Amino acid sequence: IVEIDGDAFYTRQLDATRDGAFIDLDVEFTPDSVRPAKQALSLTVGDLHQRWVLPKVVEATFTAPDSLVRITDPRYLFWHDVLDFHSRNHHHDDDWVTRFGKWKHGIECVRTEMKEVVDFLNRHTPKGRQSIVVSSNHDRAAAKWLKKADFRNDPVNAEFYLECAQRVAASVRKTGGGIAYDDPFVSYAKTLADENVYFLNDGESKALLRVEYGFHGDKGPNGSRGSTQNLSKMGIKVTKGHSHVAEIIDACYSIGKSTGMLEYEVGAPSAHTNSHVLQYANGKRTVITVINGRFCLKRPRR
Numbered sequence: 001i002v003e004i005d006g007d008a009f010y011t012r013q014l015d016a017t018r019d020g021a022f023i024d025l026d027v028e029f030t031p032d033s034v035r036p037a038k039q040a041l042s043l044t045v046g047d048l049h050q051r052w053v054l055p056k057v058v059e060a061t062f063t064a065p066d067s068l069v070r071i072t073d074p075r076y077l078f079w080h081d082v083l084d085f086h087s088r089n090h091h092h093d094d095d096w097v098t099r100f101g102k103w104k105h106g107i108e109c110v111r112t113e114m115k116e117v118v119d120f121l122n123r124h125t126p127k128g129r130q131s132i133v134v135s136s137n138h139d140r141a142a143a144k145w146l147k148k149a150d151f152r153n154d155p156v157n158a159e160f161y162l163e164c165a166q167r168v169a170a171s172v173r174k175t176g177g178g179i180a181y182d183d184p185f186v187s188y189a190k191t192l193a194d195e196n197v198y199f200l201n202d203g204e205s206k207a208l209l210r211v212e213y214g215f216h217g218d219k220g221p222n223g224s225r226g227s228t229q230n231l232s233k234m235g236i237k238v239t240k241g242h243s244h245v246a247e248i249i250d251a252c253y254s255i256g257k258s259t260g261m262l263e264y265e266v267g268a269p270s271a272h273t274n275s276h277v278l279q280y281a282n283g284k285r286t287v288i289t290v291i292n293g294r295f296c297l298k299r300p301r302r
Contacts, residue, residue: 003297010296013248015284023280025296026071038281039073041208044255046276047241049084049138050117051107052259056293057274061258062124068288068295069126072278077131078206078213080241080255082121083185085141087113088157090148091264098263110142111160114185118192125196135183135202136216136241142185143168164188209283210237217242217254228254239277239285246275246287253277253285 001024003010016022021030028037045061061068069077087110092098102108125131133139146168151161164184171182186199193199200206205214217240220226221233228245231238232252239253247254256275265272274290288295 005294005297008291008294010289010291010294012288012296013286015286017282017284021282023282023284024286025278026299037072039075040278040280041074041283042076042078042213042279043069043072043074044078044080044213044239044241044277044279045258046255046274047081047136047244047257047259048079048117048120049081049257049259049262050120051084051086051113052262053120054258054260054274057258057290058124060290060293060295061276066299068276068278069124071299073126073129074278075129076208077125077129078239079121079131079133080216081136081138081257082133083114083117083139083142085110085113085138085145085185088145088149088154089141090144108156109160110145110157111188114142114188115192118189118197121197122192122194125194127196129196131197132206132213133186133189133197133199134206134214134216134241135186135200135204137218139185140183140202143183146184208279211279211283211285212236212238215240228252239279244272246273246289248287253287255287256289 014022023037151158217226220230228247228249232249237251244257246256256273276288279285
């Protein structure tokens with residue numbers, strides 16, 4: 001279905017069951033009737049990068065009276081790249097201008113960035129519903145920081161660095177394949193998160209109606225780099241993130257992102273969109289794209 005409103009357009013896939021019935025947002029169409037749809041099963045939010053999330057995406061998805069979450073009422077919310085880790089991104093180690101900019105604007109505190117992420121998740125997880133945070137490469141950047149950084153040269157973050165290091169050191173354990181330890185971001189986030197916000201471990205599975213949600217998309221089969229293409233060949237249905245491009249390849253659906261143009265994307269042509277993936281009560285999925293602060297034409301009141 002394509003809805004056009006001036007320069008804005010909204011597209012959604014209508015995937016029918018064997019008897020010809022399908023759901024579009026909050027309405028179910030059957031061969032015999034049109035009726036309100038049951039609450040959606042899940043919403044996978046476009047890669048968050050919370051520090052840079054667009055207010056219009058937040059409004060259209062969560063807070064407007066006719067927001068996507070309010071009209072479809074998903075039981076589960078899945079989140080990818082909730083933490084951008086811009087505060088101490090290792091790509092800035094040799095970039096004195098960006099490091100100076102972070103100091104100038106007061107955005108180099110790791111604890112503050114992590115806390116803002118968890119506050120966002122708590123605030124936008126409706127009561128009686130569950131948020132599930134998928135292990136993602138930007139979230140895991142905190143572990144790289146903990147292993148590589150020298151806290152002695154970082155007075156802004158020295159105390160929090162040592163706090164995280166102590167928590168991770170206490171979690172170190174031997175497994176059947178080597179040494180494992182808790183993720184520093186997840187370990188800290190759990191101390192602040194509401195009980196209905198759950199964090200998946202790296203490699204942990206979560207499936208709903210035979211759709212796997214545990215892959216972020218940065219890791220592919222047999223140690224390869226992940227993509228929608230190679231994860232589509234897994235033999236299972238997958239909803240993933242990471243690429244910032246809304247895609248459907250066979251049974252693999254990919255979300256977009258919830259931000260504008262990030263600093264490392266400026267100047268390049270882009271197919272990135274503010275796109276989520278919604279899974280309906282009947283198990284079917286559709287890509288929902290936010291344009292100009294909306295994801296569909298205004299719905300008639302029922």
